[in-house]
Amino acid sequence: MLAKKHRRSHILLFVDGAGNHKCNDLVVPDNVTLQPMPAYSPELNPQENIWDEIREKIFKNYALKSMDEVMDKLEEAALYIERNPKVVQSITSFPYIVKAA
Secondary structure (H helix, E strand, O other): OHHHHOOOOOEEEEEOOOHHHOOOOOOOOOOEEEEEOOOOOHHHOOHHHHHHHHHHHHHOOOOOOOHHHHHHHHHHHHHHHHHOHHHHHHHHOOOOOOOOO
């Protein structure tokens, strides 16, 4: 879908080490290049910090008994992220990048 939407562009897509990014059957369109990130480099993958926040604030140490409970918690997590943009910014920003005034 990304490749079709931007078919006139070449897309450099950075991927982490997740197993579904390494599938031998994955068909990568001609206008997309997958670039693996170095292992153990969370500073290059700030969404991992979002998952840490969600685990700490929403999932805690719950033992969920059904997929419905998991889905409810995921919805709660999505709403938490949506309602707290400053938290998201603070945990995904690079403090050494200074914005031009």
